[in-house]
Amino acid sequence: MSFKSAVITFPGSNCDRDALCYLQDLTKGVVYNIWHEEASLPQVDLVILPGGFSFGDYLRSGAMASKSKIINDVIKHANDDRYLLGICNGFQILTEIGLLGGALIQNKNLKFLGKNCFIKKKFKNNFNSSIKEDQVLQIPVAHNEGNFYCDNETLKSLKNNEQIAFEYCKGEFSNSEENINGSIEAIAGITNKKKNILGMMPHPERAYSDFHPSQDGKLIIESLIT
Amino acid sequence: MNEDLILQHGLTLDEFKIIKNYLNRDLTMEELGIFSAMWNEHCCYKTSKKWLKKLPTENEIVIQGPGENAGIIDIQDNDGIAFKIESHNHPSYIEPFNGSATGVGGILRDIFTMGARPIATLDSIRFGLIENEKTKYLLNGVVHGIGHYGNCIGIPNIGGECEFETTYGFNNLVNAMAVGHVQKDKIFYSKPKSIGGLIVYIGSKTGKDGIHGASMASDVFSEDDEDDKRPSVQVGDPFMEKLLMEGCLELMSLGLIESMQDMGAAGITSSSVEMASKGNVGVLINLDKVPLRQPLSAYEILLSESQERMLAVIDEKNNLKVKEILQKWQIDYEVIGEITNNKRVVFESNNKKVVDLPVDIIVDDAPEYDREFYMPRKRKGKDFNFSNIKLEDMINTLLSNLNYLDKSWVFNQYDSTVMGDTVKEPGQSSGIVKIHGTQKVIGATTDCNPLYIRINPYEGMKYTVAESYRNLISCNISPLAITNNLNFASPLDPNIMGELVLSIDGLKTAAAKFNTPIVSGNVSLYNQTNEIPIKPTPVIGMVGSNQDLKKINSNKFCNIGNKILVLGKQLEKNLSPYLLQDQNLASKINDYNDLEELDLDYEKKVADSVLKMSDFKYIMSCNDISRGGVFLSLLKMQYKDMGFKVNIPDPIDLFCEYSAGYVIEIRNEDLNNVTSFLSKNGVGYFEIGEIIRENIEINSKKFDYFDIINNYHNNFEKIIN
Numbered sequence: 017m018s019f020k021s022a023v024i025t026f027p028g029s030n031c032d033r034d035a036l037c038y039l040q041d042l043t044k045g046v047v048y049n050i051w052h053e054e055a056s057l058p059q060v061d062l063v064i065l066p067g068g069f070s071f072g073d074y075l076r077s078g079a080m081a082s083k084s085k086i087i088n089d090v091i092k093h094a095n096d097d098r099y100l101l102g103i104c105n106g107f108q109i110l111t112e113i114g115l116l117g118g119a120l121i122q123n124k125n126l127k128f129l130g131k132n133c134f135i136k137k138k139f140k141n142n143f144n145s146s147i148k149e150d151q152v153l154q155i156p157v158a159h160n161e162g163n164f165y166c167d168n169e170t171l172k173s174l175k176n177n178e179q180i181a182f183e184y185c186k187g188e189f190s191n192s193e194e195n196i197n198g199s200i201e202a203i204a205g206i207t208n209k210k211k212n213i214l215g216m217m218p219h220p221e222r223a224y225s226d227f228h229p230s231q232d233g234k235l236i237i238e239s240l241i242t
Numbered sequence: 243m244n245e246d247l248i249l250q251h252g253l254t255l256d257e258f259k260i261i262k263n264y265l266n267r268d269l270t271m272e273e274l275g276i277f278s279a280m281w282n283e284h285c286c287y288k289t290s291k292k293w294l295k296k297l298p299t300e301n302e303i304v305i306q307g308p309g310e311n312a313g314i315i316d317i318q319d320n321d322g323i324a325f326k327i328e329s330h331n332h333p334s335y336i337e338p339f340n341g342s343a344t345g346v347g348g349i350l351r352d353i354f355t356m357g358a359r360p361i362a363t364l365d366s367i368r369f370g371l372i373e374n375e376k377t378k379y380l381l382n383g384v385v386h387g388i389g390h391y392g393n394c395i396g397i398p399n400i401g402g403e404c405e406f407e408t409t410y411g412f413n414n415l416v417n418a419m420a421v422g423h424v425q426k427d428k429i430f431y432s433k434p435k436s437i438g439g440l441i442v443y444i445g446s447k448t449g450k451d452g453i454h455g456a457s458m459a460s461d462v463f464s465e466d467d468e469d470d471k472r473p474s475v476q477v478g479d480p481f482m483e484k485l486l487m488e489g490c491l492e493l494m495s496l497g498l499i500e501s502m503q504d505m506g507a508a509g510i511t512s513s514s515v516e517m518a519s520k521g522n523v524g525v526l527i528n529l530d531k532v533p534l535r536q537p538l539s540a541y542e543i544l545l546s547e548s549q550e551r552m553l554a555v556i557d558e559k560n561n562l563k564v565k566e567i568l569q570k571w572q573i574d575y576e577v578i579g580e581i582t583n584n585k586r587v588v589f590e591s592n593n594k595k596v597v598d599l600p601v602d603i604i605v606d607d608a609p610e611y612d613r614e615f616y617m618p619r620k621r622k623g624k625d626f627n628f629s630n631i632k633l634e635d636m637i638n639t640l641l642s643n644l645n646y647l648d649k650s651w652v653f654n655q656y657d658s659t660v661m662g663d664t665v666k667e668p669g670q671s672s673g674i675v676k677i678h679g680t681q682k683v684i685g686a687t688t689d690c691n692p693l694y695i696r697i698n699p700y701e702g703m704k705y706t707v708a709e710s711y712r713n714l715i716s717c718n719i720s721p722l723a724i725t726n727n728l729n730f731a732s733p734l735d736p737n738i739m740g741e742l743v744l745s746i747d748g749l750k751t752a753a754a755k756f757n758t759p760i761v762s763g764n765v766s767l768y769n770q771t772n773e774i775p776i777k778p779t780p781v782i783g784m785v786g787s788n789q790d791l792k793k794i795n796s797n798k799f800c801n802i803g804n805k806i807l808v809l810g811k812q813l814e815k816n817l818s819p820y821l822l823q824d825q826n827l828a829s830k831i832n833d834y835n836d837l838e839e840l841d842l843d844y845e846k847k848v849a850d851s852v853l854k855m856s857d858f859k860y861i862m863s864c865n866d867i868s869r870g871g872v873f874l875s876l877l878k879m880q881y882k883d884m885g886f887k888v889n890i891p892d893p894i895d896l897f898c899e900y901s902a903g904y905v906i907e908i909r910n911e912d913l914n915n916v917t918s919f920l921s922k923n924g925v926g927y928f929e930i931g932e933i934i935r936e937n938i939e940i941n942s943k944k945f946d947y948f949d950i951i952n953n954y955h956n957n958f959e960k961i962i963n
Contacts, residue, residue, distance in 0.1 A: 027481075027484075027485055027571070027572060028394075028481050028484055028485075030394075030395065030396025030484065030660055030661075031396070031660060031662075033661070033662075034660070034661060034662035037662060038662070051570075067660075068396060069393075069394045069396075069480070069481060069484075071481070072394065072479070072480070072481025072482075072484075073394070073481075074481070127386075127654075127655050128386075128389050128390070128393055128655045128656075128657070129654060129655075130389075130393070130653070130654055130655065130656050130657040130658055130659070131650070131654045156659045158393065158657040158659065158660060160393075188882055219659070221662060222659045222660075222662050222664075225662070227665050227676060227791050228662075
C-alpha cells in the first residue's frame with residue numbers, strides 16, 4: 017500500500033516546497049499540498065507542518081497559524097493516531113496548538129542560527145527507529161526561536177514517557193557545540209505521549225539529496241515507511 | 243519658485259532652468275518633487291552614464307542587459323538567470339537594521355518583477371575599523387537586517403564579503419545582490435503592451451516612509467544629519483514581500499499581467515515614468531485611488547518609498563481574476579489608472595491635475611554630465627622591505643585581522659539552505675545553488691578590492707574582476723556575466739571622478755577579456771561624511787554556471803596524503819605580505835609602489851586549464867589565492883581532521899599573491915599527468931606539500947594545529963564582541 021502524505025502551506029511558510037520534494041522523493045507516494053484555509057484534509061498517513069515564518073511570526077512564532085481553519089482537521093488527523101511532523105516553524109505551531117508541551121523561545125545568543133548541527137536520538141519512536149543508538153546525524157538548523165523550554169514537571173514527564181526524540185550533540189568538526197541554542201537538556205525534538213506527533217527544529221528536508229552535505233534526513237521517512 | 247526650495251530638492255539652478263524653459267510655465271510642487279526624484283544620480287545616472295556606456299553589455303547569452311529591473315542571461319534549455327546588485331548605503335548608516343533589510347527587499351523585487359523566482363542572495367558589506375565604537379552597532383544591525391529579511395522570505399544567502407577599513411567608519415556600505423531563475427518564454431518586462439491597459443497597484447499601503455529616499459541617497463552626509471534623515475528610511479516587512487512575491491509569480495505564471503515594475507526608489511513616480519518611457523506611451527493615474535496607511539498629500543504619495551509595492555499593467559478582461567488571486571494572498575489591490583497614447587505623465591488628485599508632464603523631458607532630457615576628472619599620478623614609491631620576517635608573527639597578525647578571519651559569525655545568521663537546492667554555502671570560494679528540478683548549478687560571488695583600486699584604479703579593477711573570476715573557476719563554474727555596484731565618494735572631486743572613470747575602464751577591459759558582459763548594475767555616489775570620502779568601491783557580482791552539479795569542485799581538503807600544488811605566477815610587487823605586517827598601510831599608500839600589471843591572457847589560460855583538470859577529475863579540491871596569500875587559501879581548505887605540510891624556500895612567499903593563483907589538491911597517482919598537463923599548457927606551478935592529519939608543518943617546523951584552526955574560526959566573534 018502506498019504511503020500518502022500532505023504538507024500544509026500557511027501564508028509565510030517557506031519550506032513547504034522543500035517538504036513536498038522531500039516527501040515525493042522519499043515516499044514515492046501521493047503528496048498533497050494543502051492551503052491553510054481549506055476545511056479538510058485528505059486521508060493521509062503523514063502530515064507535515066513545514067518551516068518558515070507563518071503569518072510573519074507576528075504575535076509569537078506559530079501563534080497565528082495555530083488558529084488556522086485547517087488546524088481542526090490536523091488535530092483530528094493526529095487523534096486518529098496518524099503521523100504528524102512539525103519542522104521548525106511547524107514545531108512552534110504544534111506547541112502553540114498544545115499538541116506538544118513546552119515552548120520555543122529565542123536562541124541563547126539572541127541571534128538567528130543558520131548552520132549545520134548534529135543530533136542523535138534519545139528515546140526510540142516510529143520517527144527514529146531506523147537510526148542507530150549513538151548515531152550522530154548532521155542536519156541543518158535555521159531558526160531564531162529554537163531554544164526549547166518547559167517547566168520541571170513537563171520535563172520530568174517528557175523523560176518518564178520517553179518523549180524526547182532528538183538531542184543536540186557534538187559532531188565531527190572540532191568547533192561544533194554540544195547545545196547550539198540553549199535548549200533544556202539540549203532537546204532538539206519531542207513527541208507527544210502516544211509518539212505519533214513529532215516536533216523538531218532541525219530540517220531533515222534539507223539533508224536528503226545526493227548533493228546535500230548530508231543525507232541523514234532520509235532516516236526519518238525511512239523509519240516511518242519501514 | 244524660490245531658489246531654496248529648488249536646492250532643497252537636490253536640483254541645481256541650471257537644471258531647474260532647463261525644465262522651466264522646456265515647459266514655459268511654473269511647476270507645481272508635485273512636479274518639482276518628480277524632477278527631484280528622477281533627476282538625481284540614483285535614478286538617472288547623470289554623472290556615470292557617459293562612462294557606463296563604454297562597458298560591454300552584450301554577447302550571445304545576454305537576454306536582457308542594463309536598463310530593466312535586472313539583467314538576464316541564457317543558461318541553455320528554457321532556463322534564464324536574472325540577477326542584479328544594488329546599494330542601500332545611506333539608509334543602512336542611519337538605521338542599520340531597516341536600511342539593510344529593505345536593501346534585500348528591494349533587490350528581490352527587482353528579480354521577481356521580471357517573472358523570475360529568486361533562488362539566492364549575496365551581499366557585500368563594509369564598515370569602519372572595529373575600534374570605532376559605532377562599528378559594532380552598525381555591523382550587528384546590518385547583519386541582523388539582511389538576515390531577517392532573507393530568512394523570513396525564505397531565499398538562501400549563499401555568499402558575500404565583509405571588510406573593515408577606516409574610511410567606511412562614517413559611511414558604511416551595504417550592497418545586496420539577488421539571483422533568480424526564470425523560464426525564458428515567461429520573462430516580464432516593464433514595457434506595457436497596449437494602450438488602455440489598466441494600471442494596478444499591488445502590495446502594501448502607502449505611508450510616509452522613505453519620502454525623498456532616492457534624493458537622500460544622492461546627498462553628502464554630515465554627521466548631525468542622522469536624526470533629521472531617519473524618517474526617510476523605509477521600514478521593511480518581509481512577510482508582506484513573501485505574499486507579494488507568491489501573488490505576483492502566480493499572476494505571471496497564469497499570464498494575467500502584461501508588464502510590471504516595482505516601486506523602489508522614488509516610488510510610484512519612478513515606476514510609472516519608467517513604464518511610460520519604456521513603452522513610449524503615457525500614463526494617467528488617480529492618486530486618490532492609491533491605498534494609504536495614513537492621510538497623505540499628493541506630493542507625499544508621489545514620493546513615498548513605502549516597501550513591498552508593485553505597479554502592473556493588466557488587460558481589463560483579467561481584472562476579476564487578478565483580484566481573486568491577490569485576495570487569496572491577502573494583498574491590497576487597486577486599479578489606479580490607465581495607459582494612454584499621449585506620452586504624458588499625468589497624476590490627478592481631488593479632480594485636479596497635479597502633474598502633467600511630457601515623458602520626454604523627465605527621462606530623455608535628464609541631465610548628463612561630463613565631469614572633470616584627473617588621472618591619478620604615477621606611483622614610484624619605495625620597495626617593500628621584508629627582511630627579518632618571522633613566520634609566527636605573520637600568522638598571528640593574520641589571525642587577529644578581521645578581514646582575513648572566517649566570517650561564520652556573519653553568515654550563520656543567514657539561512658543559506660532554505661529551498662533545499664544549496665550546493666555550496668557561504669564561506670567558500672563561491673556560493674552555488676542548483677536550478678530546481680535540473681542538474682544545472684549557478685555559482686555567484688561578490689568582490690571588490692578598494693585598496694588596490696585606490697592605488698591604481700585601472701589595474702585594481704582588473705584584480706577585482708580576476709578575483710571573482712577565480713572564485714568561480716576554482717569551483718569549476720564557467721563565469722558568464724557581471725552585475726556591478728559602483729560605490730564612490732563625491733564625483734565633484736576630480737580625483738574621485740578619475741577613479742570612477744579609470745575603474746570603469748578596468749572593468750571594461752577585464753569583462754571583455756573574460757567574455758563576461760555587465761548586464762545590470764547600480765551607482766552610489768557621494769559616499770562621504772564629514773569630508774572623509776570612502777575608498778573607491780566598485781563592487782562586482784559575478785555569475786556562472788555548470789550544466790552538471792556532479793562536476794563541481796570541493797573547496798575543502800578531501801584526503802590525507804594527497805598532494806598540494808600552487809598554480810600561477812607569483813607577483814613581483816606583492817602588497818599582501820606587507821598588509822599583514824603593517825595594518826596602517828591603508829593610510830600611507832601614497833608612499834608605496836604601484837600595482838603590477840595583471841596579465842589577463844595568462845589569467846584566462848590558467849583558468850581554462852583548471853576547468854579542464856576539473857572535468858578530468860584531477861582536481862580533488864581547489865581554492866583561489868588572493869590577499870592573505872597561499873597560507874590563507876590553505877586555511878580555508880582545511881577540513882575535519884586534515885592539516886598540511888608545506889615546504890617553501892622563502893616563508894614570505896607563503897603570504898604572497900599570484901597572478902592566476904590557485905591552490906589545488908590532487909591524488910599522488912595523478913601527479914605526473916597533472917604536471918605534464920600544466921607544463922604543456924604553459925601554466926606555472928610548484929608542488930608545495932601534502933595533506934596530513936591534525937598538523938600544520940611549514941618547512942619542517944610544527945605549528946599548533948588546534949590553536950591555528952580555532953583562532954581562524956573563532957577569532958572574528960571574539961574580536962567583535
